[in-house]
């Protein structure tokens with residue numbers, strides 16, 4: 001067996017060379033990090049759950065015309081994706097005040113926002129992903145004005161669709177982070193959704209109890225992290241076999 005080439009290793013995922021040009025394999029690790037990687041843990045089974053949840057969401061988004069990098073799931077922890085040139089921005093959409101916006105603007109966690117708000121953060125771990133404006137993005141050439149417009153339109157479509165999807169299973173979509181990439185076709189490039197969408201990158205609250213079912217359980221030491229991620233998957237109607245997979249310690 002030949003060792004495949006690792007292209008990139010991040011905090012929660014590894015990218016390997018794909019079977020054909022223009023493809024990559026995205027591997028979901030069990031590693032969890034928070035507060036710019038100052039807090040770290042291994043949450044057994046997290047990668048398996050996030051692989052499935054992200055597959056489910058990306059597949060559905062593709063079906064409603066939100067083009068993304070997902071091609072197909074390969075196994076418990078891996079998916080085949082399109083290779084993209086990552087736009088160095090984290091795009092956050094918020095519906096309800098929580099996390100950094102609550103701290104920054106002195107809002108009460110749980111307070112509905114007057115309307116959905118989109119924020120951009122520059123992806124740079126050394127700088128702690130600072131929030132940036134469209135002025136910064138165009139001045140430093142991280143993305144063009146048209147690309148910003150495309151990302152904002154797609155982010156709002158993702159928000160509308162996911163709010164409904166989660167709302168239908170008793171989960172409130174508080175906020176989420178997405179990333180985009182460019183695919184080149186001749187002289188032109190197009191923006192598509194990339195990365196992952198999972199409880200690692202969303203705030204998801206039980207609609208009745210407001211119980212947190214996302215990474216805040218890890219950030220705030222609330223316990224039952226994997227159980228909550230599994231509950232999200234169970235409500236979405238995926239991964240009914242998950243508990244045995246976790247107990248079996250599949251890696």
Ligand code: UDP
Pocket residue numbers: 090092098099100101129175176177200201202203215
């Ligand atoms: N988020 C993320 N990765 C990051 C920062 C934020 O996935 O590096 C997600 C986070 O889980 C939440 C949303 O983006 O769903 C907004 O996060 P916020 O700005 O409130 O920052 P945090 O409170 O996570 O520091």
